[in-house]
Amino acid sequence: MPPLETLTDIDMTQSSPKKKSAISKLRDLFGQAQHPYKPSTQIFLDLDVDRVARDMRLSELGAERGAADRPDSDVTILDDVEHRIVENTEGHKQTAHSIYLEQLHIYDARLTALNFEERFAIIRQAAPEAVGDFGAEAAMGRDELFGLRRRLNESEAEREAFRSKHRITRPGHLSTPGKMIFKIGLLAVLFVIEVAVNGSFLAKANQSGILGGLSVAFVFAAFNILVSYFCGLVPIRLLNHRNWLLKFVGLMSLILYLALAVVLNLALAHVREIPPDILVDVDREALRRLIEAPFGLHELQSWLLVGIGIVFSVVAMVDGLMTFDPYIGYTALERRWQTANDRYRNAKDELNERLRDIRDDAAEAMNGAERDLAIRRSEYDSLLVNRGRLSQKFVDHQNQIERATNALLQIYREANRRVRSTPAPAHFTTSYVLDRIPVEPTDRDPDDKERLRRSVDEIQALLTRQVEAVHAAFDAATRSYKEIDELFPEAPHGKG
Structure with a gap:
């Protein structure tokens, strides 16, 4: 039998004192490996009847014992050679059963590792938090922008009052x-x-x-x-x-x-x-x-x-x-106004770019979590199918063991029967019936699978809504930034 790999995945990372952001939590979900196991092939190997017969010298032993008319014609139980044949195949059956149980454990561990419920809980918490974090960032940017716009408005008012008082209709000449x-x-x-x-x-x-x-x-x-x-x-x-x-x-x-x-x-x-x-x-x-x-x-x-x-x-x-500007005092006012204007425009562009990055990052994380759920649900279905196939393979393998046992008994009995001078025992014509080991139930509760499907659909719908909410929050934030301009309109150029 081929050896089985036992894989363990122990995470001993220390908890960081810094709280993870909602987007980081979502990224951690679909960044993990889907399972810690490697697929294996040819789990149950068929018995090689010819080789076992040669190793046990069944033909020689059958001829030797047949020449001595052993076992007796009236014997109704298996003789020593037949017992060794049955014990050998029974041992193979027990080995196959151990492999079957280990493989079941691997499949169950892989199903458990999918850990849907924990992911559902994290997504239900992290996805709305991501929208909330975006809104908080937008509010902080709005407060910062409001102060800069008010400072610009005051500078514009001072500049326009100076222009009006001194009847200046041109922009100031600044030295670069x-x-x-x-x-x-x-x-x-x-x-x-x-x-x-x-x-x-x-x-x-x-x-x-x-x-x-x-x-x-x-x-x-x-x-x-x-x-x-x-x-x-x-x-x-x-x-x-x-x-x-x-x-x-x-x-x-x-x-x-x-x-x-x-x-x-x-x-x-x-x-x-x-x-x-x-x-x-x-x-x-x-x-x-x-x-x-x-x-x-x-x-x-x-x-x-x-x-x-x-x-x-x-x-x-x-x-x-x-x-400097020919009119004394105008240069300083023009420079203060231009500095305030540049600070406001740069801050506005930077805030919009920062919100755009947060929006794209949050949308990417949520879409990634949605794809991850779809992949895990597909793997869940695949694991259930393969688990059922494993049980069927074990059933088929026990049938093969029974056929191999009867084939080995037939080799021994035919060699014995050919050289006997007395009739062969009656049980030589009786086929051996293997005592089969029952398999584990292959079908889980159908309601569990349906509940999982509904939960995954619900979470994916939640993620879709939160992505839309992030985009809506971005649009609302950009509109609020424009409203600041409307609250503090620029003075008309050329006012004298």
């Missing part, structure tokens, strides 16, 4: 990182060029030559570029203000800036025209010339130095003027 890098780079290029140009011009009037000229040019260029930039960045922008007083301050700032740019570059030109061999204080001499004859420059290169300095100063001033 790329734009700021360009402006800073432009200032750096202006500074380097002005230092190089002024240094070459000033080298003539400096005792240290080109190095001295570069050192003086560095100081004048830094002051010229930075002062011009910050004048355009703050005070001159007041020219765009609606308030007449601030507009006047902006105009005065522009006039003062132009005067400063001209004076600064004229002073630098006077420094250039002071000969390096005159033993005077260069700064005092340049200041005296600037006061007494500011335009009294005698060389064309000095006028070129003035012109280049003023052009670079104006470019730096315009760069500062256009760094």
